[in-house]
Amino acid sequence: MLIAIDHGNKQIKTVHAMPFTSGLIQSDALGFGTDYLAYQGKYYALTDQRIPYRRDKTEDERFFILTLFAIAYEIEATEQYSDNLMRVQLAVGLPPAHFGVQAKRFTVYFEGRGAISFQFHGKAYAIFIESATCFPQSFSAAAATIKGLASIPKVLVVDIGGFTADYVCLRNGVPDMAACDSMESVILLYNRIRTRANAELDILLEENEIDHILRGEDKDATPKIVALIEQESQEFINDLLSGLRERMIELKSGKVVFLGGGAKLLRRQIEVSGKIRQATFVEDINANAKGYEYLYRLQHGVR
Numbered sequence: 001m002l003i004a005i006d007h008g009n010k011q012i013k014t015v016h017a018m019p020f021t022s023g024l025i026q027s028d029a030l031g032f033g034t035d036y037l038a039y040q041g042k043y044y045a046l047t048d049q050r051i052p053y054r055r056d057k058t059e060d061e062r063f064f065i066l067t068l069f070a071i072a073y074e075i076e077a078t079e080q081y082s083d084n085l086m087r088v089q090l091a092v093g094l095p096p097a098h099f100g101v102q103a104k105r106f107t108v109y110f111e112g113r114g115a116i117s118f119q120f121h122g123k124a125y126a127i128f129i130e131s132a133t134c135f136p137q138s139f140s141a142a143a144a145t146i147k148g149l150a151s152i153p154k155v156l157v158v159d160i161g162g163f164t165a166d167y168v169c170l171r172n173g174v175p176d177m178a179a180c181d182s183m184e185s186v187i188l189l190y191n192r193i194r195t196r197a198n199a200e201l202d203i204l205l206e207e208n209e210i211d212h213i214l215r216g217e218d219k220d221a222t223p224k225i226v227a228l229i230e231q232e233s234q235e236f237i238n239d240l241l242s243g244l245r246e247r248m249i250e251l252k253s254g255k256v257v258f259l260g261g262g263a264k265l266l267r268r269q270i271e272v273s274g275k276i277r278q279a280t281f282v283e284d285i286n287a288n289a290k291g292y293e294y295l296y297r298l299q300h301g302v303r
Contacts (some may be wrong), residue, residue, distance in 0.1 A: 001080055002302065004091040004293035005070045006137070006286070009053050010162025010186070011261060012066050013286045014291055019075035019261075022162075023050040024065060033188045038067055038119040043257040044069075048208060053163045053187065056102060067110065069128060072120040081123065085115060090132040091292035095159075095166040098179040107132040133296055138168045139175050140291025141259050145282050154254035158244070159288070160262030161200040163187045165240060167249065183243055186262040189236040193229055201225065214265055237269040241276070252277040261285045 006013040013019045027043050029175060044065050057063040062224045071088060075081050089112055094102050107255070110132040118125050138159040142149060149155065150173035159166045162185065169179035172266050199201045201224060212218040215227050241251060258270060259282035267281055296302065 001075075001078075001086065002091060002293060002296060003074050004090045004289045004296065005067060005069055005074075006093060006288040007057055007063055007066070007193060008161050008162070008261075008293070011052055011285070012070050013289045014070050014074045014077075015164065015289050016019060016077040017070070019285060020046055020069065020073070021050050022046050022063075022066060023047040024069075031148040032270045034246060035121070037065070037072065039065065039068060039070045039117075045064045050162070053183070055098070056105070058105055060100075064109065068116070068118055072118075072125060075125075076121070076271065081125075083124075085126045085128055088127050088129050088191070089296070090129055091135065091289075092132060093140055093288055093292050095164060095182050096168040096175060096177070097137055097166065097182045099134070101176075103134040106135050133292075135295050136168070136175065136290050137288050138166050138180075138259070139264050140295055141282060141287035142170060142257060142291070143173075144278075144291040144294040145284070145287055146257065147258075152255060156249060156256045158256065158258050158263065159260040160185055160240075160258065160266065161260045162262070163262075166263065167244065179249065181247065183240065185240075186265070193232045194234065196228055196232065197225065201228070211265060217262070233266060234269045234272075237266055237273055238275070241270075241273055244261075245275070251275055255279075255280060257282060259285075 001038060006014050006024060010022060011019040012022055014150055024044050025047050029045050031045060035045060044194050046069060051062055085165050085175060092106060094106055110129050113129060116127050124242060138157040141156045153172060155170040157170060158243045164182040165185040166182045169176045189212055192207050193210055197205050210229060213226055255278055256276050263281060264285060270279060
């Protein structure tokens, strides 16, 4: 079975299952609840406290464990569970700027492990990762969501994720590797907001609280907190877009496509910035995972 996974620094996304935070805790004994995964004598549970940023996600086994969670959730969502050995083809991705250097290491990270046994939601899983294929983020999402991509002279794709904002310029659907890079993203904004809120208002804010306020879901937040978050968010977006312009990336010609959870969260600030002529938003935060699946099927002739 083909399973596509977007290993974000903030969230793990697949095609059919709900996203979950890229954070986990390990213990030697079974804790409370049922959302635990047992693997090689250890118990793992997901947490809202994300793993600190990893440029290279193969440094330790944590992103592999998160991958097991993603595979299990996706098998549940698509009702493909079997008592027998389940053969899996993984489609994964990396930021365009890191792709050339890290793609091979990232696929090897998943391959060659033999039969993998673990328990999840009271079921025994036995999987074998037959292959892992890596695709460039941002481009993958664009390929799966933008119609007639090859006929558009220039498309700038800006993927605002948890830690990095990755951009790549596509010319008639082909990535221009001379016009792609990564910039600091939403985690920088969180740190700015938390530092100011602590210094000026004596309030310790968590990232999910900031998200709720930005989405207008926290009706109990004080006007001072809301004003601080709104100001910092607009300044962050203005700085991000100005940073792109300083890199000679034109925002007022051609098509500019924003995707990722950060773009969805900060859409209002992007739209009122006045720095973009034509902005298109991909609201589906699973777009990269769907892009990996789409490109894998295209590459391997799989329907």
